[in-house]
Amino acid sequence: AQKVTQAQTEISVVEKEDVTLDCVYETRDTTYYLFWYKQPPSGELVFLIRRNSFDEQNEISGRYSWNFQKSTSSFNFTITASQVVDSAVYFCALSRFTFGNEKLTFGTGTRLTIIP
């Protein structure tokens, strides 16, 4: 069975501070995909990043960066110089690598509030 844990239920930071959202996962598969999604108040899940388990290179996209560590089963997400528009619920998710299995297993989400 697959499981994703986001231990931080809610985080509040002052604008321009850096913030890291933690994600820890469990899977018996040796290859898999990891994702981060953002859910603003409107409700739609917005795709942020996909990471293959065999690619442990960290990734940076503007103010966003992701730290994937297979050894600790973690896939953490850092927002640098946070902005009010970053306020949302963020979900980490896991899926199997096998073709024909699109199911995403989500964590419980972290509600991020950026205080102006």
Add this chain to the structure above:
Amino acid sequence: KAGVTQTPRYLIKTRGQQVTLSCSPISGHRSVSWYQQTPGQGLQFLFEYFSETQRNKGNFPGRFSGRQFSNSRSEMNVSTLELGDSALYLCASSLSGGERKTQYFGPGTRLLVL
């Protein structure tokens, strides 16, 4: 390219009724998945369709069903509604498989059961 669309956006039903939700995937996407989101249970996978066939199913009762049409559009149906079915229902589409395994979500349908 247009994103995933879902209709209706909001629904109010009473217990015992049934409801049908619709989802139109991104053009070219053949896989459509459905998720239920509630405050208590979070985001849970309902089922996934590919080429008009249900490929995967989550742990939901038989009251929850779905189908996919030849144009990849999908519908899900919930019969004999219960109060606990009140939720945000999200549809996602993907190209399916390998490097294309990214699901893009629609805005959701908010269902309230009274």
